Amino acid sequence: MAFTWSITIVKHSGAPGFTYVPKVLKDVAVGDEIIWTNETDQPHWPGAPGNTKYFMANQIAPHSPSTTFIPSAVGTLTYKDSLTSGDPGGSIVVS
Amino acid sequence: MIASAGVRDRHTIGLGLGAGLCAALVLVFARSPAQAQAQKIVPCPAQQRALLSAPEIKSHQGKLRATLRVVDGIRTLWDSSANQRCATQYMRFFEGTDPANPRPWPATSDPIPGPTLRARVGDLVEITFFNQIDINHFASALDKGAAGTMEACDQYTSGGSSQGSAGNDKMPDCLHGSSTTNVHFHGTHTTPSTTGDNVLLFVRPSLGTKPRLQPSESQAHALLAPFFTKCEQSGPPKLWTDMPPAWQSLQHALLHKYDTTAPYLGHPGQLPVGMQLWPADEHQIAQKLWPQYQLGANPYCFPLPKYDPAKMRMGQAPGTHWYHAHKHGSTALNVANGMTGTFIIEGQYDDDLHHYYPNLQERVLMIQQLGTAPFPLTRGGQPPPPPPISVNGRLDPVVAMRPGEVQMWRIVNGAFRDAIEFVYFQSQSANQCGTASPPPTPPVQWRQIAQDGVQLNVANYRTFGAANSPLNLAPANRADLLVKAPAQPGNYTLCVVRNNALLVDPAATLGRPLSPSVLLTVVVGGAPVSPAMDFIPDAAFPAFPAFLKDVAQSEIRKRRWLVFGAGFNTIDDKKFMDGRVDQQMTLNTAEEWVVENQGTDKSHPFHIHINPFQILELFQPNAAQQPCPINPVDPDTFDPARTTFKPCNARILPAPWVWWDTFPIPTAHQYDISSTCTALAQCPPAVQPYAKCSSNKCSVIVNGWFRMRSRFVDFTGQYVLHCHILIHEDRGMMQLIEVTSDRTPYTHH
Numbered sequence: 001m002a003f004t005w006s007i008t009i010v011k012h013s014g015a016p017g018f019t020y021v022p023k024v025l026k027d028v029a030v031g032d033e034i035i036w037t038n039e040t041d042q043p044h045w046p047g048a049p050g051n052t053k054y055f056m057a058n059q060i061a062p063h064s065p066s067t068t069f070i071p072s073a074v075g076t077l078t079y080k081d082s083l084t085s086g087d088p089g090g091s092i093v094v095s
Numbered sequence: 096m097i098a099s100a101g102v103r104d105r106h107t108i109g110l111g112l113g114a115g116l117c118a119a120l121v122l123v124f125a126r127s128p129a130q131a132q133a134q135k136i137v138p139c140p141a142q143q144r145a146l147l148s149a150p151e152i153k154s155h156q157g158k159l160r161a162t163l164r165v166v167d168g169i170r171t172l173w174d175s176s177a178n179q180r181c182a183t184q185y186m187r188f189f190e191g192t193d194p195a196n197p198r199p200w201p202a203t204s205d206p207i208p209g210p211t212l213r214a215r216v217g218d219l220v221e222i223t224f225f226n227q228i229d230i231n232h233f234a235s236a237l238d239k240g241a242a243g244t245m246e247a248c249d250q251y252t253s254g255g256s257s258q259g260s261a262g263n264d265k266m267p268d269c270l271h272g273s274s275t276t277n278v279h280f281h282g283t284h285t286t287p288s289t290t291g292d293n294v295l296l297f298v299r300p301s302l303g304t305k306p307r308l309q310p311s312e313s314q315a316h317a318l319l320a321p322f323f324t325k326c327e328q329s330g331p332p333k334l335w336t337d338m339p340p341a342w343q344s345l346q347h348a349l350l351h352k353y354d355t356t357a358p359y360l361g362h363p364g365q366l367p368v369g370m371q372l373w374p375a376d377e378h379q380i381a382q383k384l385w386p387q388y389q390l391g392a393n394p395y396c397f398p399l400p401k402y403d404p405a406k407m408r409m410g411q412a413p414g415t416h417w418y419h420a421h422k423h424g425s426t427a428l429n430v431a432n433g434m435t436g437t438f439i440i441e442g443q444y445d446d447d448l449h450h451y452y453p454n455l456q457e458r459v460l461m462i463q464q465l466g467t468a469p470f471p472l473t474r475g476g477q478p479p480p481p482p483p484i485s486v487n488g489r490l491d492p493v494v495a496m497r498p499g500e501v502q503m504w505r506i507v508n509g510a511f512r513d514a515i516e517f518v519y520f521q522s523q524s525a526n527q528c529g530t531a532s533p534p535p536t537p538p539v540q541w542r543q544i545a546q547d548g549v550q551l552n553v554a555n556y557r558t559f560g561a562a563n564s565p566l567n568l569a570p571a572n573r574a575d576l577l578v579k580a581p582a583q584p585g586n587y588t589l590c591v592v593r594n595n596a597l598l599v600d601p602a603a604t605l606g607r608p609l610s611p612s613v614l615l616t617v618v619v620g621g622a623p624v625s626p627a628m629d630f631i632p633d634a635a636f637p638a639f640p641a642f643l644k645d646v647a648q649s650e651i652r653k654r655r656w657l658v659f660g661a662g663f664n665t666i667d668d669k670k671f672m673d674g675r676v677d678q679q680m681t682l683n684t685a686e687e688w689v690v691e692n693q694g695t696d697k698s699h700p701f702h703i704h705i706n707p708f709q710i711l712e713l714f715q716p717n718a719a720q721q722p723c724p725i726n727p728v729d730p731d732t733f734d735p736a737r738t739t740f741k742p743c744n745a746r747i748l749p750a751p752w753v754w755w756d757t758f759p760i761p762t763a764h765q766y767d768i769s770s771t772c773t774a775l776a777q778c779p780p781a782v783q784p785y786a787k788c789s790s791n792k793c794s795v796i797v798n799g800w801f802r803m804r805s806r807f808v809d810f811t812g813q814y815v816l817h818c819h820i821l822i823h824e825d826r827g828m829m830q831l832i833e834v835t836s837d838r839t840p841y842t843h844h
Contacts, residue, residue, distance in 0.1 A: 061358030
């Protein structure tokens with residue numbers, strides 16, 4: 001049976017003004033479900049390099065959750081906010 | 096509350112950010128990237144810990160008053176392997192309090208069920224229900240709006256390419272809106288309308304964040320107080336305008352606030368009119384209908400009617416009932432999250448039992464299959480291993496008994512998917528449930544005394560309730576058992592078989608019952624009971640209520656045939672549709688239905704709200720021995736809808752018949768008739784409507800079915816029947832039905 005995992009986008013004093021908790025999401029298995037929760041006052045859109053819609057079809061409104069992303073293979077997935085330049089991003093380790 | 100610590104922290108931080116710059120700086124650094132994630136892999140909880148009991152809320156002076164909340168918090172869950180991968184997870188669940196004696200909800204990470212409600216026949220239920228889910232902890236949580244599409248089915252992305260709703264389902268028969276909910280009082284015989292057992296309501300999550308939720312509990316309690324007073328005097332309301340004006344105004348304001356601030360396609364405040372809630376409610380109110388959308392809170396007020404032949408055709412049956420979330424599109428997920436609780440309705444049945452057993456100890460056992468993401472199959476994944484079975488939030492819990500003691504076990508199968516067959520107890524020293532058949536003399540014995548919250552007739556206690564008779568609890572079934580411990584102290588294991596059907600077509604590729612596994616352990620110890628206890632004798636068995644007499648042939652007004660599909664989402668080849676009434680019955684009439692199953696690998700558990708039914712006849716094509724021959728090229732031997740159908744008395748169950756509110760429809764069997772025909776045109780004309788032919792082979796699927804009778808009495812209104820494999824219900828295997836008045840309107844113009 002799959003588990004559900006959350007990545008929270010929270011305000012942060014350093015650039016770019018927000019960060020991800022956890023920054024590295026571990027313990028995820030293929031078939032688990034992942035959502036991002038945007039707790040900031042700005043929209044965000046976690047996307048893969050070169051593919052904004054890799055994780056979700058639409059941006060996440062402020063104070064809202066994303067739709068569900070389900071990893072389909074083992075590996076490390078990295079993401080950055082497609083709406084904000086300079087976001088160091090985060091990663092998901094699927095094992 | 097430890098279980099919700101993560102949630103509380105988050106809300107506190109949110110408030111701090113709004114309080115001022117200084118506080119904001121402190122709190123921003125407090126919420127550093129190094130902070131541990133709330134959900135994480137953790138050691139699995141030990142098994143064979145003591146059985147937990149959910150807190151109980153009892154009625155007083157004829158009124159069951161309760162505050163019931165659906166909240167979310169962190170709880171510990173196990174993977175299907177039960178002891179290899181466990182994690183803390185955000186889950187949505189019920190908690191509750193007795194307003195007259197408020198106590199904090201237990202601080203535990205065990206996923207215990209909601210409070211056990213205990214009332215008595217004749218009582219009035221007065222529950223103030225709050226939806227306090229933090230939608231930010233769950234994906235696609237709202238029925239409209241947050242999903243960002245008019246369709247609003249749950250959206251998912253996988254592997255960067257596939258996006259869409261689960262299984263390409265369409266509204267309203269898709270997974271959606273899981274943070275919107277309501278409460279179904281399963282087993283109650285009461286009004287299905289307004290503030291009764293109304294599963295057509297959508298109670299939306301409160302606005303804002305704790306502790307500043309809108310509506311607040313104090314506000315709701317204050318505004319609803321006059322409503323409950325009026326309900327005590329004159330019963331449930333008929334119209335929305337019967338509600339206190341201040342409550343009407345508050346709901347209007349909150350729904351309007353949602354409509355003007357909810358996000359759409361990632362942008363707040365741009366919700367299209369077609370997705371707004373208040374216009375839908377306003378339209379319904381104008382039509383003198385009860386508004387569908389309630390925001391944050393909803394009052395439930397309804398009677399548990401005591402049988403009075405001068406006023407009613409039936410009464411509420413005393414027994415073990417339950418309540419659970421029942422919003423179409425999220426019933427399965429919310430029940431999987433644990434949004435269930437036991438509802439005990441006492442009556443003469445209990446008085447008689449306790450007269451015979453002055454010190455009878457009761458155990459309430461809520462069986463659950465818990466999970467936060469239990470449907471990978473709907474998203475293109477492989478068939479998932481079934482989630483493990485827990486009892487009151489623990490795997491293989493321990494029930495303590497004294498040597499020779501008899502206890503009453505009130506068992507609810509609150510699993511969203513699996514049936515549970517109780518097969519035998521064995522000594523724990525033996526291989527754990529490894530034997531295929533019960534030991535000759537089970538060390539712990541049981542007798543069944545009630546089914547689905549309705550006591551057995553003493554005649555059925557002798558047969559159906561004979562000692563150690565295997566019982567299969569489909570999802571939603573309940574059973575009251577008298578369980579007798581042996582004189583010998585020791586540990587004894589209850590072995591059960593999980594299944595979607597006990598009898599499956601041998602040719603089916605899925606659906607085999609699993610091997611026996613452990614449900615719980617009885618530990619017998621301490622001083623033997625004195626005086627000795629034994630199963631209640633026939634002469635002392637609880638008196639059978641007059642209103643539960645068999646539905647006689649002479650009462651039958653109409654006959655119907657329903658066919659549940661081979662898949663997961665149709666009844667009579669149709670999915671559920673908003674507003675379409677599929678069955679209409681006349682108040683205070685009785686009917687006889689044949690309910691068929693086209694599936695060869697699963698027994699869809701048929702459930703109908705408000706009125707129980709009796710099973711008269713079973714047709715099981717996959718039974719090892721047929722009481723009457725089935726000829727697949729003679730439909731008169733298997734299709735009861737044919738006027739030329741040949742009845743088979745050997746399949747008719749002896750009266751008095753057991754009452755049920757959920758019954759698994761026997762599976763179908765596929766017969767090869769290639770020896771008769773190899774193309775449809777060659778088959779006998781009578782068989783052609785049943786035959787399927789391809790590649791020079793023909794077969795006939797003979798449906799399994801049962802025949803039942805029910806009385807549609809005392810309450811008009813719209814409610815539902817559906818499959819209680821709840822993912823099937825969410826995906827369309829449900830019908831809206833209506834009981835209409837038998838009176839002719841008469842006015843002069």
